Amino acid sequence: MDAASGSITTDVLIVGAGPSGLMLAVCLAKLGVDAIIVDAKDGPTRESRALGVQARSMELYDQLGLIDRVLAERAPAAAIAPGAGHRTFGTIEFRGLGDGITPYPDITVFEQSRNERLLVDALAAAGREVLWGHRLERLEVERLGREDGVGAEASAVVAELAAPDGVSRTVRARYCVGADGAHSRVRETLGIPFEGVTNEYTFYVADAGHVTGLVGDAINLRFTTEHLLLAFPMGGGRVRLLGIVRDADLDADGSLREERMRELVDREFGVEYAESAWFTTYRVHHRLAARFRDGPCFVVGDAAHIHSPVGAQGMNTGLQEAHNLACALADVIVGGMPDARLDRYEAERRPVGATLVATTDRLFGEITSESRFARFLRGRALPALGPVGVRLLPLVAGRRVFGYLSQTRIRYQLRDAAGRGARSGGRRRRREAAVGVRLPWTGDNYDVLRSMQWQVHGYGVPERVVLRIARELGVEPHVFPSDRGVRGRPQLRHDRVYLVRRDGFVMAEVRAPGVGADLDAARAAMFAPTAG
Numbered sequence: 001m002d003a004a005s006g007s008i009t010t011d012v013l014i015v016g017a018g019p020s021g022l023m024l025a026v027c028l029a030k031l032g033v034d035a036i037i038v039d040a041k042d043g044p045t046r047e048s049r050a051l052g053v054q055a056r057s058m059e060l061y062d063q064l065g066l067i068d069r070v071l072a073e074r075a076p077a078a079a080i081a082p083g084a085g086h087r088t089f090g091t092i093e094f095r096g097l098g099d100g101i102t103p104y105p106d107i108t109v110f111e112q113s114r115n116e117r118l119l120v121d122a123l124a125a126a127g128r129e130v131l132w133g134h135r136l137e138r139l140e141v142e143r144l145g146r147e148d149g150v151g152a153e154a155s156a157v158v159a160e161l162a163a164p165d166g167v168s169r170t171v172r173a174r175y176c177v178g179a180d181g182a183h184s185r186v187r188e189t190l191g192i193p194f195e196g197v198t199n200e201y202t203f204y205v206a207d208a209g210h211v212t213g214l215v216g217d218a219i220n221l222r223f224t225t226e227h228l229l230l231a232f233p234m235g236g237g238r239v240r241l242l243g244i245v246r247d248a249d250l251d252a253d254g255s256l257r258e259e260r261m262r263e264l265v266d267r268e269f270g271v272e273y274a275e276s277a278w279f280t281t282y283r284v285h286h287r288l289a290a291r292f293r294d295g296p297c298f299v300v301g302d303a304a305h306i307h308s309p310v311g312a313q314g315m316n317t318g319l320q321e322a323h324n325l326a327c328a329l330a331d332v333i334v335g336g337m338p339d340a341r342l343d344r345y346e347a348e349r350r351p352v353g354a355t356l357v358a359t360t361d362r363l364f365g366e367i368t369s370e371s372r373f374a375r376f377l378r379g380r381a382l383p384a385l386g387p388v389g390v391r392l393l394p395l396v397a398g399r400r401v402f403g404y405l406s407q408t409r410i411r412y413q414l415r416d417a418a419g420r421g422a423r424s425g426g427r428r429r430r431r432e433a434a435v436g437v438r439l440p441w442t443g444d445n446y447d448v449l450r451s452m453q454w455q456v457h458g459y460g461v462p463e464r465v466v467l468r469i470a471r472e473l474g475v476e477p478h479v480f481p482s483d484r485g486v487r488g489r490p491q492l493r494h495d496r497v498y499l500v501r502r503d504g505f506v507m508a509e510v511r512a513p514g515v516g517a518d519l520d521a522a523r524a525a526m527f528a529p530t531a532g
């Protein structure tokens with residue numbers, strides 16, 4: 001930084017130090033990418049806000065060496081307890097559903113303020129800090145009038161920040177990431193449409209103490225014809241109560257008083273509480289940014305998508321986007337890959353955001369529908385069939401539901417360097433089941449991912465084959481015993497070597513012994529500019 005002029009030059013400017021921006025900053029620090037992170041606030045959020053940390057986000061914390069603190073401070077929710085009105089149908093244990101899929105098969109309750117504090121501390125340990133009290137006022141993209149080496153025009157961003165001492169500070173960066181939340185200034189400046197709807201219902205959130213009427217240490221989910229209640233154990237005897245109210249429950253000025261909400265949860269669900277540490281209400285929006293990349297600028301987290309909190313996916317999706325983008329930025333800035341590598345961020349993550357917004361919007365619509373059929377389902381069918389459903393669901397769809405909620409099932413559609421679908425057709429898809437997904441966990445293959453470097457993995461493949469392929473591709477080799485698989489079904493084959501990206505996603509399978517066209521295909525998968 002030039003102290004006299006207050007101007008800063010860096011590779012990456014991150015605007016916003018919520019969970020998404022902080023995750024990006026921590027990953028970039030670990031990957032050796034020069035970056036600065038600024039936030040208009042004077043410190044991390046003190047509100048609990050998002051609560052659930054899903055298994056995939058736990059895996060990221062593990063990769064960053066932060067998992068021990070999360071495990072020590074979290075409140076695990078090992079089960080879900082569905083019910084109707086004052087009644088619970090029984091409990092569905094998560095642990096069995098996620099066994100063998102991930103080292104973290106619970107839902108971790110670790111509130112947003114703690115996530116932010118964890119990441120701020122990790123950033124400090126890496127010798128970096130957030131520039132708090134720095135608000136982005138203006139952002140311009142400069143065309144540099146020369147090519148970037150692969151035919152595209154090089155550009156840079158120039159940002160004007162209002163600093164706490166009343167002076168204006170200029171930042172010049174190669175790339176800018178808008179992690180600045182739902183009202184993103186970065187997204188707005190770039191003119192990226194934020195398409196979607198604002199729903200008509202009001203959500204309430206109360207972090208309550210001394211709560212009665214719920215199954216302890218489980219996530220409670222209750223319906224009545226008119227209402228929904230979700231309750232998350234927060235640890236320390238506190239419970240997050242979250243529900244929807246209709247306009248008839250609001251005061252004349254459109255607000256909901258906590259007293260009114262307290263009467264409602266008692267009347268509808270038989271749930272009472274003595275006090276609350278936080279009570280708030282908000283309208284739900286379902287919106288998705290039309291682009292996640294615009295030249296040298298990107299949007300992540302709430303700046304890219306917002307939706308209802310049902311399913312506890314919002315913060316987690318932002319954390320994973322930030323992780324994906326950090327790895328892509330490192331490939332380009334440190335690893336020397338072409339700028340087009342960064343196009344994979346939008347190609348991979350926007351479809352995930354689109355599915356999330358569409359699914360939560362549809363679910364929210366079904367939960368709140370006023371149709372006679374929906375009211376019949378909530379008021380009559382669910383109370384009658386729920387107890388049987390609780391017993392059947394884990395058997396019929398439990399592991400699939402766990403996969404969606406935990407975000408471990410996400411699959412990116414990859415294309416090779418020539419733009420062809422790398423996986424097309426059912427048989428090919430079955431053969432390359434591991435390509436485009438996060439590396440399946442075998443019990444002992446995640447420790448090596450902590451290096452956050454490209455690697456090849458062989459499971460039961462001769463060591464010399466793995467070493468040679470790694471040498472040819474210029475990446476780290478890792479040799480493991482054969483995969484015994486989940487429930488006796490191996491996911492990683494002993495006649496394949498897997499190319500694994502910094503973020504733990506499998507980019508290619510190379511048939512052992514890995515020569516000729518097979519090796520060329522893996523090389524192409526490393527540098528392939530497009531996906532989608």
Ligand SMILES: Cc1cc2nc3c(=O)[nH]c(=O)nc-3n(C[C@H](O)[C@H](O)[C@H](O)COP(=O)(O)OP(=O)(O)OC[C@H]3O[C@@H](n4cnc5c(N)ncnc54)[C@H](O)[C@@H]3O)c2cc1C
Nearest residue numbers: 016018019020039040050135136180181301302309314315
């Ligand atoms: C009441 C409430 C309850 C919620 N409950 C849940 C839940 O149960 N589960 C769940 O998954 N999600 C929940 N969410 C959503 C969750 O909080 C968000 O998904 C998450 O915070 C997104 O993180 P982010 O880093 O993308 O954005 P944010 O957390 O919004 O962070 C954006 C940051 O950018 C900064 N900023 C904004 N503009 C500028 C600017 N011009 N210059 C500099 N800095 C700027 C802000 O100060 C802020 O720190 C809840 C949200 C709210 C409000």
